[in-house]
Amino acid sequence: MSDNGPVQARCPVLNVRRVDAYYAITVVAPGIAERFRPGQFVSVTVGGDHSSTLLRRPFAIHDVKPDYGGTVEFLFAVRGTGTAWLSERRSRDLLDVVGPLGRPFPLPRDPVNCVLVGGGSGSAPLFPLAQSLRRRGCRVDFVLGAASADRVFSAITARRVAETAVFTTDDGSFGTRGRVTDVLGRVIEECRSDAVYACGPMPMLRTVTAVAGGHGIPVQVAVEETMACGTGICMTCVIPVVGEDGITRMVRSCVDGPVFRGEQVRFDDVGTIPFDALGAPGWKGSSASRAAESARDIA
Amino acid sequence: MNADLRTRLGGCELPNPVVTAAGCAGAGRELAQFLDIASIGAVTTKSVMLEPHAGRPAPRMAETPSGMLSTTGMQGPGVDVFLQRDLPWLLSRGGRAIVSIAGTGVGEFGELARRVSAADGVSAVEVNLSCPDPSDPAGRRFADDPVRAAAVVSTVRSHTRSGLPVLAKLAADVPDVVELAAACVEARADGLSMVNTVRGMAVDPRTLRPAVAGGMGGLSGPAIRPLAVGCVYRVHEALPDVPVIGMGGIRTGADALEFMAAGARAVAVGTTNFSDPSACARVLRELTELLDARGVARAADVVGAAHRTGTGV
Numbered sequence: 385m386s387d388n389g390p391v392q393a394r395c396p397v398l399n400v401r402r403v404d405a406y407y408a409i410t411v412v413a414p415g416i417a418e419r420f421r422p423g424q425f426v427s428v429t430v431g432g433d434h435s436s437t438l439l440r441r442p443f444a445i446h447d448v449k450p451d452y453g454g455t456v457e458f459l460f461a462v463r464g465t466g467t468a469w470l471s472e473r474r475s476r477d478l479l480d481v482v483g484p485l486g487r488p489f490p491l492p493r494d495p496v497n498c499v500l501v502g503g504g505s506g507s508a509p510l511f512p513l514a515q516s517l518r519r520r521g522c523r524v525d526f527v528l529g530a531a532s533a534d535r536v537f538s539a540i541t542a543r544r545v546a547e548t549a550v551f552t553t554d555d556g557s558f559g560t561r562g563r564v565t566d567v568l569g570r571v572i573e574e575c576r577s578d579a580v581y582a583c584g585p586m587p588m589l590r591t592v593t594a595v596a597g598g599h600g601i602p603v604q605v606a607v608e609e610t611m612a613c614g615t616g617i618c619m620t621c622v623i624p625v626v627g628e629d630g631i632t633r634m635v636r637s638c639v640d641g642p643v644f645r646g647e648q649v650r651f652d653d654v655g656t657i658p659f660d661a662l663g664a665p666g667w668k669g670s671s672a673s674r675a676a677e678s679a680r681d682i683a
Numbered sequence: 684m685n686a687d688l689r690t691r692l693g694g695c696e697l698p699n700p701v702v703t704a705a706g707c708a709g710a711g712r713e714l715a716q717f718l719d720i721a722s723i724g725a726v727t728t729k730s731v732m733l734e735p736h737a738g739r740p741a742p743r744m745a746e747t748p749s750g751m752l753s754t755t756g757m758q759g760p761g762v763d764v765f766l767q768r769d770l771p772w773l774l775s776r777g778g779r780a781i782v783s784i785a786g787t788g789v790g791e792f793g794e795l796a797r798r799v800s801a802a803d804g805v806s807a808v809e810v811n812l813s814c815p816d817p818s819d820p821a822g823r824r825f826a827d828d829p830v831r832a833a834a835v836v837s838t839v840r841s842h843t844r845s846g847l848p849v850l851a852k853l854a855a856d857v858p859d860v861v862e863l864a865a866a867c868v869e870a871r872a873d874g875l876s877m878v879n880t881v882r883g884m885a886v887d888p889r890t891l892r893p894a895v896a897g898g899m900g901g902l903s904g905p906a907i908r909p910l911a912v913g914c915v916y917r918v919h920e921a922l923p924d925v926p927v928i929g930m931g932g933i934r935t936g937a938d939a940l941e942f943m944a945a946g947a948r949a950v951a952v953g954t955t956n957f958s959d960p961s962a963c964a965r966v967l968r969e970l971t972e973l974l975d976a977r978g979v980a981r982a983a984d985v986v987g988a989a990h991r992t993g994t995g996v
Contacts, residue, residue: 389716392961429958436749438904438958482717482960612744612751613957616713619706619729619755620744634737634758639713655896656740663735663758 390615391415392482397473398455405534406505407471408446409479410457416483417454420445422513423606423643426458426483427614430466437466442614442638444509444583444606445484456483459508459537485614486642489513489581489604495521496578499571500546501564501592503584504530507537509606510583514545523547525575527568529588533558548575565591572599582646584608586654593646603646609637624650624658632661686974687981690724690949692926693848693873695806697724697779697949700982701939701967704930704953705730705783705809705852705876706755708963710769711776717960721777723967724949727876728769730785730811733795735761745885745894750904750932751954752885754895757785757814762795766802774804783852784839785811788818792835796842796849807848810839810872813879813901826854826879829866836870848873850928855907855914856881864918864925874926875918876951878911904954908932912945919946919987934962936969943982944989 395411402408416426427440443458462468473479489509492498498517500510507528514524526542529552536558542549550567551559560567565588571577572595582592583606596603611621616639625635626648634657635641650658657664688699702725708714711726720726738758745752759765762784773780782799786792792810799808812826812835825832832851840849851867853860855878864875880901885894893899911931919927929947932954933939939950950970955962970982979985 392717392959436905437746438749438954439746439751440958480959610742610744612746612753613960615716615957615960617707617709618744618753618957619738619758620741620753622738622741622743622758654741657737661737663737663761665737667735667737 388419390483390485391419392480394478395481397475397477397479398452399475400471400473403459404537406459406461406537408457408459409470409473410455411479411481412452412454413456413481413483414452414454416456416481417448417450420448420456420484420512421488422516423489423509424484424486425509425614425642426456426481427485428458428470429480430469432469439612440482440614441466441470442485442611444506446508446511448512456481459505461505482614486638487640489606489643491516491520492522492579495523497523497525497576498579498581499525499527499568499575499577501527501568501580501582501584502529502537503564503588504535505537506584506608508583510581511538511541511545513581518545523575525571525577526550527552527564527571529553529564531555563591564588565595568592568595569599572596572601577601579603580646582606586651589646589649590651593649593651597647604643605646605649606642607637607644607649608642611638614638624653624656624661626650632658634661634663686971686979688971690982692807692850692928692949694846695848697806699724699967700943700949701963701970702781702928702949702951703727703956703963704951705811707953707956710765710780711773711778712769714956714960714963715776718964720773723963725779725781725806726773727781727783727809727951728765728773729759730757730783731759731762731765731795731799732757732785732787733762733791735759735764740896742895745900747883747885747902748906750902750906751957752883752895752900752902753880754897754900762798766798770802770804779806780804781807781809781850783809783811785814786835787814789834789838793838793842796839800843800847805847807850807874808839808843809850809852809876810836811852811879813852813854824854826857826863829863832863833866833870836867836872840871850874850876852876852879853914854879855910855931860914861917861921864922868922868925874928876928876930877918878907878914878931881907881910903932905932905934908938912941915942915947916945916989920990923987933966936966936971936973939966939970940973940985943985944987946987946990948983948986
């Protein structure tokens with residue numbers, strides 16, 4: 385129905401493979417591949433046509449290739465019945481896939497130094513981002529972390545595309561023992577980073593944003609919220625985000641995100657309705673700010 | 684042969700009986716990426732309130748067997764932005780709008796009806812009776828008391844221009860849905876939308892705390908379909924001349940046909956829009972195929988078929 389919006393398609397599975405502690409599924413999806421930009425995701429139906437598991441599962445797109453007119457790869461860990469079903473798919477099975485969804489990572493105009501920070505399978509969207517940045521002449525450095533060595537994602541690929549790649553694990557089984565945020569400041573200084581891109585759990589994104597802020601450089605974060613639809617209609621994936629006008633709104637992670645400027649996400653208030661958010665209980669915007677809101681929403 | 688799909692709801696005629704359920708399609712803009720929004724009967728827009736509302740805290744959603752629990756708390760931009768931004772967009776794409784309104788009190792329902800009724804191009808007003816009644820000490824919903832529900836419907840009717848149908852959206856988890864329906868019709872509702880989500884709870888097995896913030900959520904999806912079909916059947920039995928939009932877990936054309944046989948003139952697709960953004964177009968196509976396969980000349984002919992003795996349709 386639109387040329388650059390998401391499409392829905394029944395896509396043949398090209399292959400399913402194990403990647404360390406994760407599964408990677410590649411589907412043939414030319415319409416999604418041609419529209420894709422790094423940071424966007426797909427949502428996939430699980431359980432078959434008569435499943436009692438109704439909701440789609442959202443997955444960041446890890447790779448697109450031109451083969452077979454266009455393929456899309458996404459990664460997941462088996463967490464429940466839906467992902468277990470997905471892990472049992474075989475070549476030529478059909479998956480109902482919607483994508484690409486969400487706002488992509490904005491790319492710098494100039495060839496600047498970028499550090500990409502990821503936790504666990506949350507690192508997936510950083511790999512196509514790294515390629516786009518490299519094509520623009522940007523320097524790319526990786527900081528990837530996970531609970532243990534088998535959950536550090538695509539270390540070999542990271543070393544290949546990046547100038548440097550630093551790894552951390554909670555148990556010290558690979559790289560430095562600790563968190564990505566323990567080493568990020570040092571990487572920013574050594575690599576003279578101009579910008580940070582991050583994807584992973586909310587507490588990690590909060591600390592990454594603080595570290596980037598401490599170094600005075602911008603940070604783009606991709607959040608991982610649970611969502612029912614992924615298309616912007618169910619209103620279940622909202623988080624408090626400060627707009628350019630200074631007003632906090634409950635915005636949808638799926639269509640207003642998943643990528644946000646880190647300093648605009650009110651990490652400490654995620655899971656709540658901040659008292660000063662637009663439309664919060666007792667909220668009374670001044671007539672001027674409400675007029676501005678109207679004008680903004682209509683524009 | 685192609686069945687005549689036209690459907691009358693009070694004073695408005697829809698080209699076909701498949702509409703979206705309130706809160707499950709926004710104002711049509713997102714779904715329009717996946718289907719021709721003008722091709723379905725109507726878009727029932729997300730319940731709009733007088734003021735902007737931020738809604739409830741997260742988590743707002745939990746998946747349950749054949750359904751989901753949700754509690755968004757009526758997050759929305761308020762009626763001003765809706766009338767200036769969302770409604771004109773839908774109408775500009777050739778869509779028909781059933782505008783769902785949600786007041787924090789009877790007076791606010793009246794004001795919403797007046798504002799919506801003054802806008803051009805609205806096909807019907809739907810009254811969300813599952814809002815909490817502020818005058819009720821126990822915080823019950825308007826739908827929990829047929830007298831209070833009737834007061835809302837009556838106020839909305841008197842603030843809505845004549846000729847514009849007022850539909851009462853009923854809750855299913857009430858002592859007597861037929862009594863509630865009759866009270867709304869007595870208060871001059873032109874039609875009934877049924878049913879809304881059913882209150883329920885899921886407990887997170889890890890934390891042993893409620894899975895959605897606030898504890899209770901609205902259960903929707905195929906899990907509630909037999910309950911919804913039963914409500915439609917009983918209300919159609921008692922009030923056979925009142926137009927009903929049936930909804931609750933419709934996933935396929937066969938599900939839609941089931942509601943129509945129980946007595947619904949139109950059907951609304953709700954939660955399925957979340958999992959299948961082109962579902963309305965598919966349900967309409969499947970329903971048309973089923974009607975044609977049965978040799979039905981007019982969709983209206985199957986309405987209430989489950990009530991008829993003999994060979995049926």
